Amino acid sequence: MNLKVPVRWGIIGCGDVTEKKSGPAYQKTDGFALKAVMRRDAAKAADYAHRHKVDKWYNDADALINDDQIDAVYIATPPDTHKYYALKVAKAGKPCCIEKPMAPTYEECLAICEAFDEKNIPLFVAYYRRSLPRFLKVKEWLDSKKIGEVRHIHWHLTKSPSAVDISGEYNWRTDAKIATGGYFDDLASHGLDLFIHFFGDIEKVNGVSLNQQGLYSANDAVSAAWAHKNGITGTGTWNFGTWKREDSVTIYGSSGTIHFAVFDDEPLVLENTEGKEILNIAHPENIQLYHVQNMRDHLMGKSMHPSTGHTGAHTNWVMDVISGIY
CATH class of the missing domain: 3.40.50.720 (NAD(P)-binding Rossmann-like Domain)
Structure with missing residues (x-):
């Protein structure tokens, strides 16, 4: 334009x-x-x-x-x-x-x-995680075959119910009429979209979605398995009623692993046949800064933005299949 x-x-x-x-x-x-x-x-x-x-x-x-x-x-x-x-x-x-x-x-x-x-x-x-330096470093490691051929990715995300959840105070994020998938859509979408950015579109996916606690109308316990078009497999578990928070991603390759967190401020850990590398890469004060800068570059014709309507729609398709609504 x-x-x-x-x-x-x-x-x-x-x-x-x-x-x-x-x-x-x-x-x-x-x-x-x-x-x-x-x-x-x-x-x-x-x-x-x-x-x-x-x-x-x-x-x-x-x-x-x-x-x-x-x-x-x-x-x-x-x-x-x-x-x-x-x-x-x-x-x-x-x-x-x-x-x-x-x-x-x-x-x-x-x-x-x-x-x-x-x-x-x-x-x-x-x-915006597609544009953050922390996750661009992970993509760099993957693209340069630091862990060989990628075989599988697993993400485990849990947290305990908040005071608002327990009290029954209204929260649109857990109202199934407004946010169909509750915390799963709100939080898991970030990681699933990032994995699609790393490995390409997902071709096959299935899942189980339940309401274990009955604290709100949206489901609070989800598990899934999927396969990207290139054959890389993935699994995930998301539960919003556990006793403590955990946020752990591991990418398994033919000659190493990469470990990181989607949300928590944890280091990136690369381990392969050459040893272990640990990196701490801070986020900007305004976490959408690089995402917004990439929109500017796209609108000025300098580069293509990594997160478009079509990539966002594909992430929604994955979540809808996992949740059983598509």
Whole structure:
């Protein structure tokens, strides 16, 4: 697209995720400017704009989307409204970034992709781990055959229920009507999308999804097995009712292993026939910074962004099959 610099962005849904993780990244990226924010609660929208020094605020999404002074839109609302807003952005002819997961279902993701494809408008999904140096290092090790031929990957993620979970206080992340897969969709999506980035699309997948605790409407215990198109196999277990948190990924190769965590601030560990290498690679203060910078480079025609609507939709397909809804 022929966009002028700076590309002026607006955010729909300036909630918690935009406070530090993402919003400031649009302000720190050369060639981008955050010019407007929207939230249904007018007072909260105005407060956000004041604190982050954003020129305009709205409590009407249509007003932001159709603002002539806004070139691109970042949708950071809960998943159940992603399709609703994304179709409006596509109709307005503006590039868009959607928070992950892309939508509650694969079918909704396909509808979003079709709308943007029809107008040849860039569409991104905020799977920012594809752009983080820590995980780019893992990909570098894999691409340079540091552990030989990759055979299998396994991820184990557990955590204990939060005080909100136990109290029964409302949390949209565990409301199956809004976030179909609960914490699985919210958290496991990050790792599954990263593994697809490492090894390519997944061809076969199956899973078991249950509600063991009965604390909320979404399921809280999930197990899965899959195979990438290149023959690499994978397994995962995600349980949100255990006594402690664990976040452990191991990639098994023909001549070594790579160990890391998807969320926790743990070192990368490479072990092969030459010995063991341990690296600590810090994340940026605003964790979506490199993701946002890569969007700029994509829009300026310098490179292709690693996380697009189509890659995000494939991740949703995998999660839907595991959860038994596709």
